[in-house]
Amino acid sequence: MRSRLAGVLALGALACAPAAAKTRPAAPAAPASAQQQGAKSPYKKFSELTEGATAREGFFDSYEKDGKLYLAVPAARLGEEFLLTTEIAQGIGARSLFGGTMLNIFEGQVVSIERRGEKAYLLAHPTRFTAEKGSPMEKTVELTFAESVLESSKIESFRDDSALVVDVTDWFVSDLSDIGARMRFAVAPRPGQPGRATLDKSRSYLESVKAFPKNVNIRAKLTFLPGEPVNINSVPDSRYIPVSIFYSFAELPAEPMTPRVADDRMGFFLTARKDFSSTGETFFQRYVNRWRLECGEERAGDLCVPKKPLVYYLDPNIPEEYRPYVMAGVNKWASAFEAAGFKDAIRAEMLPEGADAEDIRYPTLRWNASDQPGYGAIGPSIVDPRTGEILDADILFEANMIQGFRNNWRTVVSPAAAVEAMLGFSETDAAALAAGGEASTFGPTLEAQGALLRTMLVANGEIEPNEAVPSEMVGQAITWVTLHEVGHTLGLRHNFRSSVDTPLDKLQDRSFVEANGVFSSVMEYPSINLAPKGKGAGVYYNTGVGTSDRWVIAYGYTPDAERAKTLARQAAQPGHAFGTDEDAGGPGAMDPMISVFDLGADPLAWGKERAALIASMIPTLPERVLVDDARYGQLTDALQTLLGQYGQAVATSVKYLGGQYTSRDHVGDPDGRPPFAPVPRAKQLEALDFLATSGFGERAFFVPREVFAQLGANRWSHWGQTNTFNGRIDYPMHESVLGAQRTLLMRVTDPFVFARIRDAETKFGTAQVVTIPELMSRLTSAVWSEVTTGGARSIPAQRRDLQRVWLDRVGTLVIGDVERLPADARAVARAELVSLRRRIDARRAAGGFDAYTRAHLAESSDRIEAILDAGLEAK
Numbered sequence: 001m002r003s004r005l006a007g008v009l010a011l012g013a014l015a016c017a018p019a020a021a022k023t024r025p026a027a028p029a030a031p032a033s034a035q036q037q038g039a040k041s042p043y044k045k046f047s048e049l050t051e052g053a054t055a056r057e058g059f060f061d062s063y064e065k066d067g068k069l070y071l072a073v074p075a076a077r078l079g080e081e082f083l084l085t086t087e088i089a090q091g092i093g094a095r096s097l098f099g100g101t102m103l104n105i106f107e108g109q110v111v112s113i114e115r116r117g118e119k120a121y122l123l124a125h126p127t128r129f130t131a132e133k134g135s136p137m138e139k140t141v142e143l144t145f146a147e148s149v150l151e152s153s154k155i156e157s158f159r160d161d162s163a164l165v166v167d168v169t170d171w172f173v174s175d176l177s178d179i180g181a182r183m184r185f186a187v188a189p190r191p192g193q194p195g196r197a198t199l200d201k202s203r204s205y206l207e208s209v210k211a212f213p214k215n216v217n218i219r220a221k222l223t224f225l226p227g228e229p230v231n232i233n234s235v236p237d238s239r240y241i242p243v244s245i246f247y248s249f250a251e252l253p254a255e256p257m258t259p260r261v262a263d264d265r266m267g268f269f270l271t272a273r274k275d276f277s278s279t280g281e282t283f284f285q286r287y288v289n290r291w292r293l294e295c296g297e298e299r300a301g302d303l304c305v306p307k308k309p310l311v312y313y314l315d316p317n318i319p320e321e322y323r324p325y326v327m328a329g330v331n332k333w334a335s336a337f338e339a340a341g342f343k344d345a346i347r348a349e350m351l352p353e354g355a356d357a358e359d360i361r362y363p364t365l366r367w368n369a370s371d372q373p374g375y376g377a378i379g380p381s382i383v384d385p386r387t388g389e390i391l392d393a394d395i396l397f398e399a400n401m402i403q404g405f406r407n408n409w410r411t412v413v414s415p416a417a418a419v420e421a422m423l424g425f426s427e428t429d430a431a432a433l434a435a436g437g438e439a440s441t442f443g444p445t446l447e448a449q450g451a452l453l454r455t456m457l458v459a460n461g462e463i464e465p466n467e468a469v470p471s472e473m474v475g476q477a478i479t480w481v482t483l484h485e486v487g488h489t490l491g492l493r494h495n496f497r498s499s500v501d502t503p504l505d506k507l508q509d510r511s512f513v514e515a516n517g518v519f520s521s522v523m524e525y526p527s528i529n530l531a532p533k534g535k536g537a538g539v540y541y542n543t544g545v546g547t548s549d550r551w552v553i554a555y556g557y558t559p560d561a562e563r564a565k566t567l568a569r570q571a572a573q574p575g576h577a578f579g580t581d582e583d584a585g586g587p588g589a590m591d592p593m594i595s596v597f598d599l600g601a602d603p604l605a606w607g608k609e610r611a612a613l614i615a616s617m618i619p620t621l622p623e624r625v626l627v628d629d630a631r632y633g634q635l636t637d638a639l640q641t642l643l644g645q646y647g648q649a650v651a652t653s654v655k656y657l658g659g660q661y662t663s664r665d666h667v668g669d670p671d672g673r674p675p676f677a678p679v680p681r682a683k684q685l686e687a688l689d690f691l692a693t694s695g696f697g698e699r700a701f702f703v704p705r706e707v708f709a710q711l712g713a714n715r716w717s718h719w720g721q722t723n724t725f726n727g728r729i730d731y732p733m734h735e736s737v738l739g740a741q742r743t744l745l746m747r748v749t750d751p752f753v754f755a756r757i758r759d760a761e762t763k764f765g766t767a768q769v770v771t772i773p774e775l776m777s778r779l780t781s782a783v784w785s786e787v788t789t790g791g792a793r794s795i796p797a798q799r800r801d802l803q804r805v806w807l808d809r810v811g812t813l814v815i816g817d818v819e820r821l822p823a824d825a826r827a828v829a830r831a832e833l834v835s836l837r838r839r840i841d842a843r844r845a846a847g848g849f850d851a852y853t854r855a856h857l858a859e860s861s862d863r864i865e866a867i868l869d870a871g872l873e874a875k
Contacts, residue, residue, distance in 0.1 A: 042118060049065075054209075056211035059212065082111060084248070086104055087246045090243070092243065095232065111123060115155070120153055129276065140276065172218045173220050177245045183197040183241065186232075200223045203240060204221060207221045210358055212360065217358045220247070256386050256387045257389040266552055267552050268552070268556055270388065271288075293345060294306060294307050312347075312363050314364070315357055322475070329483045330346065332483060335544065363394070365396075365485075367396075368399065380488070397478075401447060402478065404447030405474060414739060415644045419648060419651050423586075456617070466630065495577070495578050496594050500593045503601045504599075507600055514544070516546060516575065520577055521577075522546060526599055527598055530613065551573075588752055591661055595655065619704050622635055631715070635707075636713070650694045650700075652687075656688075657691075658754075692781070696741060708733060711730070734801055757770070772822075813825060814868075815867055833864050840864070
């Protein structure tokens with residue numbers, strides 16, 4: 001999840017310590033005489049206003065009466081800054097409206113209540129722009145960046161202590177949280193395009209109010225009316241879509257935490273501000289997000305015992321059988337904090353009886369259920385935007401993910417979507433990163449990995465075909481997922497490079513992986529660690545923190561800021577690999593060592609090994625799945641899952657082509673590496689051969705006829721289920737496999753791939769890379785092998801479909817308006833078409849194949865001629 005800052009700027013940034021929460025001069029309260037004037041006063045008598053009300057003392061005192069909520073704001077606290085956070089308290093279990101998910105992850109709003117005349121206003125303050133207190137630039141910043149007025153309300157009364165009393169009901173029975181923007185996508189008639197949704201206040205109301213010493217929480221039930229008819233299975237009546245919003249007014253620390261300046265070599269989420277009094281190379285201040293952890297007086301050898309350890313509380317809604325694994329996932333972070341200098345810094349406990357998960361003093365882990373799984377597990381936190389101090393965390397686990405891992409053949413992810421999940425980077429992902437969040441979710445992939453594990457266990461005779469994955473293996477997955485999500489709430493970003501810290505031949509070495517990790521950071525998105533045939537099983541997922549985790553936590557949490565600077569310079573040391581979301585996905589990603597869903601120091605060798613393992617399982621899949629009284633549809637589900645896993649294994653090859661190894665090292669770091677280094681040509685050729693053979697070759701994605709013939713349908717047809725695959729009852733094998741191959745082809749012929757090949761030729765020399773002509777020629781040979789190699793033979797349907805996709809893509813490169821496509825790539829693509837047409841025409845003349853093949857080759861030749869003619873006219 002993310003962080004960055006250069007050493008010179010770090011000194012300047014620390015010199016500007018953050019100011020304490022500001023309190024603006026309060027407007028004077030109404031004089032007592034005015035309050036005592038009865039009918040002449042514009043204010044109601046406090047005793048009458050609150051008679052029969054439910055009074056709650058807390059961070060702000062409140063009074064609830066007749067469906068209205070009154071907030072008491074002492075005069076001395078007018079202008080006092082505090083935090084406003086929002087989350088979905090209860091969603092619809094689908095369409096990105098999931099209960100417990102935060103709406104303003106990390107960056108809560110700093111707000112205050114201020115009085116102007118007879119009204120009170122809720123103001124949001126700009127926190128991203130600042131200047132050193134007392135400096136001339138402070139006044140410039142105040143002049144430039146204004147507050148937003150979020151809400152207002154008439155002052156109803158005054159308490160005896162002069163606290164003004166405000167009716168804030170309409171503040172919360174509103175779209176203050178901006179949930180309406182998300183709702184518009186939830187009701188969209190077409191995916192990706194917002195629909196219309198209107199808040200119906202007549203069907204909306206306050207649900208509950210809770211007061212605690214450091215926060216007051218208000219929950220409102222909102223009803224939205226869709227602009228067009230929509231059918232949502234999880235909503236009782238889709239004409240009225242409910243969502244409950246949870247608002248929290250929370251205390252900001254009176255004494256801001258001393259921030260830890262961020263460094264771009266370390267994998268932390270960060271809080272970024274612009275300090276206009278900075279004289280460094282940029283106005284940006286960047287702080288890591290972290291909890292306040294300070295040494296107490298007690299020591300344990302060389303380690304200090306914290307004044308206040310981090311305690312995470314398990315909600316009782318977590319199933320009892322899973323609690324030990326969740327506890328372990330929290331407690332095993334303790335060793336990482338020992339690297340930072342703390343003893344017993346973190347632990348898990350059950351939420352005490354009478355305590356409330358909504359109390360900001362209790363970071364929690366909770367179970368959740370969704371109709372349509374949305375995130376698998378999520379670990380958001382609330383941060384002080386002045387310093388990066390983490391103030392609260394609420395981790396959620398979807399029950400669907402664990403059930404799917406344990407006892408399900410089916411995954412909702414198609415093979416094409418599985419490949420795209422490994423290589424892609426959507427606009428949604430980019431928006432999440434820009435907002436300070438992260439890109440992808442792991443839930444569907446974890447379920448698919450559980451199905452793969454179950455298939456292997458059945459094949460090895462370790463479980464019966466109708467048995468679930470054993471509890472201890474499920475527990476290992478839960479422990480790792482907990483480690484991962486707790487890591488996010490400690491401030492850590494994803495680390496998709498950490499898997500390369502483990503040598504391929506050590507993956508099944510139990511003693512090695514238990515000490516160092518299957519991957520060096522639990523913040524990885526790994527594949528499940530399955531032993532190849534003939535090798536003993538090791539550890540499936542990390543059972544504790546890895547070497548990279550210890551290094552990063554030491555940097556962020558050591559009390560010694562100078563030691564942190566030294567640690568940051570250890571990025572090149574073994575066990576410290578780091579690469580995150582923006583390094584891993586999308587056409588711009590070029591480092592094959594930074595990927596999701598792979599393992600080992602040689603991802604290509606691992607991918608070849610995993611693809612071979614899955615290919616060996618497919619022919620005998622029926623005997624592993626189709627036990628007595630089983631549904632034939634289970635075989636279909638299992639096969640689709642394996643095809644997706646196979647596609648991901650093959651996809652490890654793509655970033656090697658024109659690839660470069662990247663580094664975050666700074667100049668002079670010990671064993672420092674250059675920012676970019678070419679993937680050796682021999683490795684690129686190996687990757688190209690793997691992709692051509694296992695992705696586009698005649699045996700790629702091969703499913704024997706005997707298996708295909710036994711694929712059954714899903715015969716359940718009711719809400720929440722579908723008995724078709726995009727309208728077909730039988731499994732659309734050609735369409736499914738072709739989707740995965742199309743995705744691979746699009747990724748390997750993306751303009752960015754061609755561009756980086758050309759740049760690499762210039763930067764490193766042509767002899768160091770696989771050139772565009774070599775890449776295109778090998779792809780053509782693989783896709784059109786029936787034409788380019790061997791004697792005359794008929795071309796099967798699956799291959800004909802792939803060849804048409806190839807023609808579509810190469811034709812687009814030649815005559816399409818492909819943004820940022822290098823001209824050399826267009827010229828090479830045209831040359832490939834010229835050469836292929838000559839070969840097709842020669843093969844047609846030889847004859848010796850069926851009617852399908854004759855028609856296909858004739859059409860292909862004509863299409864190529866049309867493309868070439870159009871290309872000449874266009875260019």
